[in-house]
Amino acid sequence: MQVTQNVAELCSLLIDELHGELPSRIFRALLSRGRATLPQLCQYTGMSALQLRHGVAVLLQHNLLYYQIDDGHAMYEANAEFAYNLVRTGKILEMIETSFGPPAKDVMQSLLASGQTRVADLVAAYQEKINHLNSAMQQDDDEDFPDLKANGVNGHPHAAKKCDPMVKSTAQLNSIICRLVEAELIDVVHSKTFQSQPDVVKALEKEVTDKHFPGGVKGGRGKIEFQEKMAEALRKVRSESKSLKRKLEQNGTAAKRRKLFAGVAAANGTNGTTNGVHDEELDPALDPKQVIRINYEKCLVDLRNRRLVHFVSETIGDATSHVYGVLLRLLTKQLPRCRLDPSMDVNQDGEAVDAEPKAVTTAQILDNLKTAVDLSLGIGKTAMKEISSKSAEKISEFPPKPKLFIAEAEVDGEASADESDEGSSSDESGYDSDFKNQPASATNGTKVTFADGDDNPWQRMGRPGQLRQHLLLLAESNQHFVRHCGHDEWTVDFEPLMRTLREAELDAVIERTSGRQGLRLVRILRANGKLDEKALMNVALMRKAEVQQKVVQMQKAGFVQIQEVPRDNKSDVKKSFFLWFCDVDKSYIKLADNSYKSMIRCLQVLEVLRQKEKDVLMLTRRTDVKGREKDVMRKEYYDRYSRFQENERKLFAQVMRLDDFIALVRDF
């Protein structure tokens, strides 16, 4: 992750928001000065060593620092990636809640609030809380008990109050942690966690050279071999954090896991009822000394799934998006991260290492689809004879090859070279003549049979058939949400799909800021490559003045770029060609930076608001006011307080939405 000025500022603001000013100042110093020892930090920040130790401890606790010990001195380095991840806290919790239930969310929240924790500490904290609650309930006094450490987190501080505790027993806690570990959402902390990636690489390079190439790496073959060894070593380090998961799987939990999954599905949305003691007893007790933390990489995979589902529901429909959600869940269960790491996951030919072709069958999806989803909805009805099953069922075994220009072939002309290769069988020619015989009637929609009755084939198809229809629709879509990779087998090519999604998002920004005409021009440039003004005018069917005004405006915004091509080597400006083109990657970088800055502004505005409402906020911090602001505070004060809260919510929500964009262009 590249740390620009805006990212640095954002990270320190986020840390300030969640962990306080002291760590934030240390973090800022580390980001701007690079890695430093404690005495150096003293110098940079002007703080005492004691203060610094406190701050560094907090940062380390949350994995926001890397350190390296050289000659007995620890060098600290800021971990901007994890600092940025703090902004996703709310989203991750929400995701956990919908897919694992509220108790799991509660556990995750404590884990997020307290940083990396030993299992024993977490259990102890929960034990205390449970005891406290039990005694509190006995006294029938629901007034003031600490609701865990989650107070500072910008969630709902009152969620745990006045209702049953989320986690009822330590056994349940154990089972929840097991489940999260198995889903890879939680992994373990190991010795290399605190080393930055370059440090790890350097250490491994030394190790590999010493072990396998004592005489140094020589020749082309040697280099390749060295790289392979390095990749292997790096993969090994990375997989260390999955040790707990492997241990759990060794205990033969596969069968039980299925059971649990069923339990979760049933418990979902039903206010977090436990799965019954029976299941929990089955879980192996975790090593209390094990230190666990959140695995953001895997969280991102799940967040990406959600994003894709949302995209499908926008472009196709809700029922289809449910199907897609199930498909993605099944497909990404074993997927550890969104993007492959070029240093270890990709071999010489640029192909992914150990990427066994994954596919999900229709039956699997059907088994996992919630029964509440009505598949008969969401797709229009037509007569069977108007469907070409040959085209719909087309199987494409291999992922599409990357194209230089999107949809280049589709845009120009009626038939281009790559279209004719599909071969027109007799079936089609028959169809064509067939079509010409019946002239297109001018009335709208007459070809679609509006058969709502029971006699329509759609209803007769049955649920598996309907499911297939949704999947085929996904496969046919221009975005290629799904690839029909074998008979009744489905897979997703994430890379091209995410590219499409990113472009769609960029288009949305362009349409909102530069209007539809701007969008048209950008998409023309993207489809056709570099064009001069005249060609652009002709394709876009726009006036010269309009085109000029729009492209210049968009060039300022960073959506299009211009290139000067001299006609001869005199390079006379008047005679030069000026070609417009569109470099999406540049646009993404520019927009991402704008988003960082906007996030900073949101947080800063929040701080301004806090300053303004200082007196009110001071009041709410009093222990006798906290928790029952409405009853205790005077009305005008309470109004100001609630208005502030509303604004706070708005601003945080906006920061989250800005992060949606960042996540899409940077991480997914």
Place this chain on the structure above:
Amino acid sequence: MADVGDHNKIQLLKDLLYSEAQEHGSESRMFSQKDLTDLGVVPPGDPALLLKIIQGLCDDKLFVGVNSPTGIAWRWRNKEDAKKYTSLPNDETMMVYAIIDEAGADGIWNRTIKHKLNMHESVVKNCIKYLETKGYIASMKNVEHPNKKMYIKANLRPSDRATGGPWFTDGELDTAFIEMLEGIVFEYIKTRSAYLGSQPAPRGDASRLKAPKKGVIKGSVPDGETAPRGVKRAATDISNDDVAVPVNGDPIHPAAASSRSKGKIYYPLPAGYRQYPTVSEIAQLIHQTGITNNTTLSEADIQQLVDGLYYDGLIEPVKVNNRRGYRVTRPKKQDTVPFDKRQKDREAGVIDRMGVETTGNGLTETPCGRCPVFDLCEEGGPVSPSNCVYFVQWLDVEDAAPAVKPTGSIAV
């Protein structure tokens, strides 16, 4: 005497050759020497005679010598045109006229004439003036070079390249015409590429709730309200919902919500649907309805319109077998009010947007995303988060910061 006889003979042969050439091809056909010999007017062994005849015809302006890839060749010219040439007073005028004639329907720039003939400007000017008053040539405008003075033979219509094709009226791009046609094309594609069905369930919680089965709903219609089958609530309720609870923070414009007709929604058609409209079908529709009363649009022109819509992100190409059709994007969000019902609004001047606007994202909906002074914004600078008026507006904080009111306002 022999001379006169010879002259008559040649005159006769000239007429014969001319009529034969006319029989054998149009004005644009080029006849080589061999072609002319093979016409059988002149005996094959006598090229000198042929030369004489051709020379005579060229003098009469009935033949035009041209350079063809295979050597010199001739075209015939009709007698009326030839008469025009012969009626011209001097050689200069004739040359100017010839060069304009040659340029054909594309027309020619007056500077090019001067350049090609290497004549003085005043001479060219005089010739052009003379020809214009005679009504032989006319000045014209070329869309590609609107500032150049071009001339064309008076009896020709400027070519498509010069006028810019059907999209130009009087040398100007006719955007109103294009927009209207785009609207029609889009409507046609929309209605033909998606299925208009009833709304299954209230939109807000459709993701969670099971969509009610059709039979059950009848009982649950409140207050005996008669709703169409398969509709749980009236459309007004639904649209109110949309305004109150923006889905994913996407505020739906009230106007857009109310433009939904009763509980109808477009659904995508199943995969493999064969009848997505193609360009030729659209062309046929435009042709049949005769909306473009005096302009004929070719399929390529329609393709241009359709491409425009594709670039706007409103439609997308689908290929089923070898048929390339087009379908609407994001069908479920499309306006379902029929085209003719919206005519009133259009006449009243309400802007009729095609399709749906893309949903905004965090960036476009934060004040910063549309801030005109975003690049200047810095804590401690003239514009800073602490005195930002846009945020004050956006958050609706009443006692606004005592900052200078900006001239423009942003709608969020």
